[in-house]
Amino acid sequence: MNTDNSKPAKSYPVLDHDEYARSRPADDFWGQIKRTINGKPVTEEQISLIVTSIRSNLQLHPEDVLLDLACGNGALSTRLFDNCRAFLGVDLSAYLISVARKHHEVLPDYLFLQQAADQYVLSEAQPQRFSKVLCYGSFSYFSEDAAHTVLQTLFERFSQVQSIYIGNLPDRDRLDLFYKENRPSDAELNDHASRIGIWRSQEEFAKLASEAGWQARFINANAQFYAAHYRYDTILSR
Numbered sequence: 438m439n440t441d442n443s444k445p446a447k448s449y450p451v452l453d454h455d456e457y458a459r460s461r462p463a464d465d466f467w468g469q470i471k472r473t474i475n476g477k478p479v480t481e482e483q484i485s486l487i488v489t490s491i492r493s494n495l496q497l498h499p500e501d502v503l504l505d506l507a508c509g510n511g512a513l514s515t516r517l518f519d520n521c522r523a524f525l526g527v528d529l530s531a532y533l534i535s536v537a538r539k540h541h542e543v544l545p546d547y548l549f550l551q552q553a554a555d556q557y558v559l560s561e562a563q564p565q566r567f568s569k570v571l572c573y574g575s576f577s578y579f580s581e582d583a584a585h586t587v588l589q590t591l592f593e594r595f596s597q598v599q600s601i602y603i604g605n606l607p608d609r610d611r612l613d614l615f616y617k618e619n620r621p622s623d624a625e626l627n628d629h630a631s632r633i634g635i636w637r638s639q640e641e642f643a644k645l646a647s648e649a650g651w652q653a654r655f656i657n658a659n660a661q662f663y664a665a666h667y668r669y670d671t672i673l674s675r
C-alpha cells in the first residue's frame with residue numbers, strides 16, 4: 438500500500454530538467470539541455486542553423502529588447518546578444534540559470550532570471566520594454582495551463598512585442614517519423630513532464646495561438662537540421 442501522499446509513479450519516464458542538467462559535466466552546455474545526437478553534443482553547424490533561423494525569422498535588429506523564455510543555460514541565448522540592445526533569459530531550473538549567470542551574463546543589459554515562465558510573464562514589472570520573444574526547444578514542456586497563460590499574457594501585457602519565435606516543437610502529425618516502433622501512449626504524448634513534452638500538430642498549435650490573439654506562420658526547416666523530420670518552428674505575430 439502506498440502510505441505517503443506523493444502521486445503514483447507514471448508508466449513512462451518523466452524529465453526533470455534541473456536534475457538532468459546537474460548530472461552532466463559543468464562545461465557540457467549542449468548536453469545539459471539535451472541538445473545531443475546519439476548522446477553527443479550537436480555540431481556547431483547545427484547550432485548555426487538554429488541561430489540563423491531565429492535571427493532572420495525574428496528579424497532581430499540592434500535596437501531590439503529580447504525576452505528568451507525557458508532559456509536553459511543561456512548557451513543559445515548568448516549567440517543572439519550581438520543582435521539586440523538588451524536581453525532577459527528566464528528559466529525554471531535554478532542550476533541552468535546559475536550556469537547562464539556564470540558563463541553568459543553581461544551586466545547591466547544581458548541578464549538571466551530563475552522563474553517559471555507563466556509566473557514571470559504575469560509578474561514582470563516592465564513588460565513593455567520588450568520588442569521580441571524567443572522560446573526555443575521549451576514550449577512543449579509548459580503545462581496546458583502555463584502554455585495558455587504565457588501566450589495570453591504576452592499578448593495582453595507585452596504590448597510592444599511584435600513577434601514571437603517558438604522553436605523545435607514536436608509535430609503530432611509526424612510522430613511516426615520519430616517513433617518507428619514503441620509509439621508512446623496518448624497520456625505520454627499529452628504530458629508536458631514527459632521526455633519530449635506535449636506533441637501538437639501545426640493545426641493544434643495555430644488554434645492555441647489564435648485563442649490568445651496570435652497568428653501563427655510556420656517556418657520551413659532547413660533540410661540539414663537534425664530534427665527537421667519531426668519538429669517545426671513557428672513565428673507568432675499580432
Ligand SMILES: C[S@@+](CC[C@H](N)C(=O)[O-])C[C@H]1O[C@@H](n2cnc3c(N)ncnc32)[C@H](O)[C@@H]1O
Nearest residue numbers: 454507508509513529530553554573574575578
Ligand atoms: C531543452 S531546454 C531548452 C533551453 C534553451 N531554450 C535552448 O534552446 O537552448 C528546455 C528548458 O525549458 C525549461 N522549462 C521547462 N518548463 C519550464 C517552465 N514552466 N518555465 C520556465 N522554464 C521551463 C527547462 O528548465 C529547460 O531549461
